[in-house]
Amino acid sequence: MNHGRLALILSLFVCASPAAPGPQGRRERGGWDSSGRRGVPEWSLDPEFGSDAFTFVRIQYRSTRERWSRYGSWATDYPDSDLNFSFRLQQLTSLDVHPDGLVLELTDPRLFDYPFIYLIEPGYLLFSEAEVRALRRYLLNGGFLMVDDFWDDDEWDNFYGQIKRVFPEREPVDVPLEHEIFHCVYDLKEKPQVPSINSAARGISWERGWNTQTPNYRAIYDDQGRMMAFICHNTDLGDGWEREGEAEWYFREYSEPKAYPLGINIVTYALTH
Numbered sequence: 001m002n003h004g005r006l007a008l009i010l011s012l013f014v015c016a017s018p019a020a021p022g023p024q025g026r027r028e029r030g031g032w033d034s035s036g037r038r039g040v041p042e043w044s045l046d047p048e049f050g051s052d053a054f055t056f057v058r059i060q061y062r063s064t065r066e067r068w069s070r071y072g073s074w075a076t077d078y079p080d081s082d083l084n085f086s087f088r089l090q091q092l093t094s095l096d097v098h099p100d101g102l103v104l105e106l107t108d109p110r111l112f113d114y115p116f117i118y119l120i121e122p123g124y125l126l127f128s129e130a131e132v133r134a135l136r137r138y139l140l141n142g143g144f145l146m147v148d149d150f151w152d153d154d155e156w157d158n159f160y161g162q163i164k165r166v167f168p169e170r171e172p173v174d175v176p177l178e179h180e181i182f183h184c185v186y187d188l189k190e191k192p193q194v195p196s197i198n199s200a201a202r203g204i205s206w207e208r209g210w211n212t213q214t215p216n217y218r219a220i221y222d223d224q225g226r227m228m229a230f231i232c233h234n235t236d237l238g239d240g241w242e243r244e245g246e247a248e249w250y251f252r253e254y255s256e257p258k259a260y261p262l263g264i265n266i267v268t269y270a271l272t273h
Helices: 002-011 080-092 109-113 129-141 152-166 195-200 237-242 247-270
Strands: 057-060 102-105 115-121 145-149 216-221 227-233
Touching: 057 129, 080 227, 080 237, 080 247, 109 129, 129 145, 129 152, 129 227, 145 247, 152 227, 195 247, 237 247
Parallel strands: 057 102, 057 115, 115 145, 145 227
Antiparallel strands: 216 227
């Protein structure tokens, strides 16, 4: 891990504003379109420090069941959620944030240049042996993994089996509401559950059935008690970021009070511990 770069990132961070401005206008949705910014506002970085800006890194992985004909589950909500979250992080904090983000495989040697990585929809995740070794090394060397958007016991069991290959000697443990990660920037009064916009339109905050009504937040710690991974199960923060501009009610009920505050808290915690 590049500790000089991380120190510079931390020196640029201050507290966030109390709330996000209104939802951003968005283009028509569709499949993965990596061209352009898709309606998300642009900003520039100071050339002197541009290479040291925080970059939202999404992990590309293999899955035993692919949702899309061309792209895997790893690309769920991409690129909208990454672009929107990066924009809000830049807007609501004084952290310098790269406007585009990055997609990497765990075996990419560039991984160790970035202190934070995001992995989505691991319900059918399948790590290779090389990825197992790379993720273990990354996390034990100071990296931080955020896992998001998977539901029900079956998807948890698959993820659990894969992460136990990475850390057979460690158990994911529940993170209580009193933990700093829920309060370090935004003071959350509950563990938030963010559903897809389609579920929310039906008046429910969960997906996949009765056993997904309670959000679970779990963590994996190293031998010094540092949180290496924060696992968001039975919730979908990424949809709260991706779909913020599609409906005012969804933005006000889920994106603004839940998805963005917890996301900003997670990044802040990851960079300061």
